[in-house]
Amino acid sequence: MKGIVIKSTGSWYSVLDENKDVLECRIKGKFRLSGIKSTNPIAVGDNVEFEMEADGRGVINTIAERKNYIIRKSINLSKQSHILAANIDQALLIVTLALPRTSAGFIDRFLLTAEAYHIPVKIIFNKIDLFQKVELMEELDEFIAIYQKIGYECYKVSAIKNETMDVLKKLTKDKTTLIAGHSGVGKSSIVNAMDADLQLRVGQLSEAHLKGKHTTTFAEMHPLSYGGFIIDTPGIKELGLVDMNKEEISDYFVEMRALKNKCKFNNCLHLNEPKCAVVEAVEKGEIAPSRYNSYLSIMNGEELVLPWELSSVTGKKN
Numbered sequence: 128m129k130g131i132v133i134k135s136t137g138s139w140y141s142v143l144d145e146n147k148d149v150l151e152c153r154i155k156g157k158f159r160l161s162g163i164k165s166t167n168p169i170a171v172g173d174n175v176e177f178e179m180e181a182d183g184r185g186v187i188n189t190i191a192e193r194k195n196y197i198i199r200k201s202i203n204l205s206k207q208s209h210i211l212a213a214n215i216d217q218a219l220l221i222v223t224l225a226l227p228r229t230s231a232g233f234i235d236r237f238l239l240t241a242e243a244y245h246i247p248v249k250i251i252f253n254k255i256d257l258f259q260k261v262e263l264m265e266e267l268d269e270f271i272a273i274y275q276k277i278g279y280e281c282y283k284v285s286a287i288k289n290e291t292m293d294v295l296k297k298l299t300k301d302k303t304t305l306i307a308g309h310s311g312v313g314k315s316s317i318v319n320a321m322d323a324d325l326q327l328r329v330g331q332l333s334e335a336h337l338k339g340k341h342t343t344t345f346a347e348m349h350p351l352s353y354g355g356f357i358i359d360t361p362g363i364k365e366l367g368l369v370d371m372n373k374e375e376i377s378d379y380f381v382e383m384r385a386l387k388n389k390c391k392f393n394n395c396l397h398l399n400e401p402k403c404a405v406v407e408a409v410e411k412g413e414i415a416p417s418r419y420n421s422y423l424s425i426m427n428g429e430e431l432v433l434p435w436e437l438s439s440v441t442g443k444k445n
């Protein structure tokens with residue numbers, strides 16, 4: 128029998144089979160994945176094969192090859208990673224300029240990582256109901272213009288305005304979508320508003336810290352009533368670092384990559400080199416200063432702070 132893992136609780140996995148029944152399964156023997164040391168061999172999003180046992184529970188015996196996965200790196204010395212989810216088609220990066228305000232630096236770091244692993248990202252600006260003032264809306268539109276100009280689709284939504292959810296339903300239908308973003312930006316609220324059949328826990332914003340509490344604690348995949356799956360990930364809790372060469376970084380800033388061949392030196396790092404097309408574009412206002420600043424801070428080795436690392440490396444059963 129075949130199915131897809133929609134929840135993992137350590138030793139048991141909930142598997143949605145081809146008849147849309149959810150079965151509890153465990154793993155037979157040991158699964159080892161090449162390349163990574165992981166605390167969990169199977170994650171939500173994994174396509175698996177299993178057999179039913181006499182007690183009505185299943186035993187997973189095969190994991191299909193993954194097209195990608197995200198892992199959360201451990202922060203202790205064990206070097207073990209935790210696979211959060213596999214086989215992701217796209218990410219919706221939920222951000223807001225209301226509380227807790229998302230920084231351009233965070234968005235740019237997320238986009239960089241997603242570009243590196245070829246996961247398409249759409250940016251969702253939530254909580255627009257809080258933007259009554261014209262100045263705030265203008266600020267929001269200026270912010271959005273930066274990302275639209277370089278090719279990222281942006282949408283303005285509010286989890287409490289149902290009419291703004293229609294576009295998200297279209298975007299997510301029949302796809303496996305990772306819902307990403309800081310704690311408290313409204314990921315779970317948006318998912319609940321997109322599909323009335325889902326009722327994820329929504330946290331209260333803690334006024335004292337102006338940061339959300341971490342209401343969602345582990346990744347879980349939710350089948351959408353209109354087709355497709357949503358993976359609601361926890362907000363930032365542990366921080367994962369992405370290893371990337373300095374030479375590579377501008378390849379994942381799409382507007383810089385486009386200018387690469389116009390720099391005088393083909394190994395130009397777009398810092399102080401003469402006749403650098405990227406620096407010229409920044410001076411002419413063609414590249415947004417905030418984007419270039421994010422680039423500089425990453426080049427300066429300032430932490431590439433992301434809640435997880437995306438990976439396109441295939442994990443296989445030995």
Ligand SMILES: Nc1nc2c(ncn2[C@@H]2O[C@H](COP(=O)(O)OP(=O)(O)OP(=O)(O)O)[C@@H](O)[C@H]2O)c(=O)[nH]1
Nearest residue numbers: 254285286310311312313314315316330342343362
């Ligand atoms: N005014 C307003 N409040 C919102 C909106 N979306 C979410 N909220 C509120 O923001 C708070 C956090 O929402 P959640 O949906 O729990 O946020 P989350 O991103 O899932 O947070 P974590 O699970 O901790 O990562 C809750 O108090 C929501 O009611 C919105 O569009 N407008």
Ligand SMILES: [Mg+2]
Nearest residue numbers: 314315342343
């Ligand atoms: Mg949540």
Ligand SMILES: [Zn+2]
Nearest residue numbers: 390395397403
């Ligand atoms: Zn250059």
